[in-house]
Amino acid sequence: MLSLWLPLMLGALLLGVAGWVLRDARSREKERRPVIVTVLGLTVESPRDWAALCLLLFALTFPLYLVARRARS
Structure with missing residues (x-):
């Protein structure tokens, strides 16, 4: 069931x-x-590109998004 x-x-x-x-x-x-x-x-700047990359390469791009987001605050 868990599988x-x-x-x-x-x-x-x-x-x-x-x-x-x-x-x-x-x-x-x-x-x-x-x-x-x-x-x-x-260069990644489009919201759609960010979302697509987070879907495809979550472990790499989600932390990268959070770091880039903080840097631009």
Whole structure:
């Protein structure tokens, strides 16, 4: 039973976090305090890009988002 629920719960958690990142990045963009980071020549600044990266590479990009967010406060 746990083997069925665990992936569903993790998926829901990832969607929730990505939704929060999207909403937070959009609100910061409206306040003219966008969350921007450049790593290895790749610049991430769009709220949609942040959310998509958090969905795909959560362990790397979510902490990076939080650090970049704090730096631009």
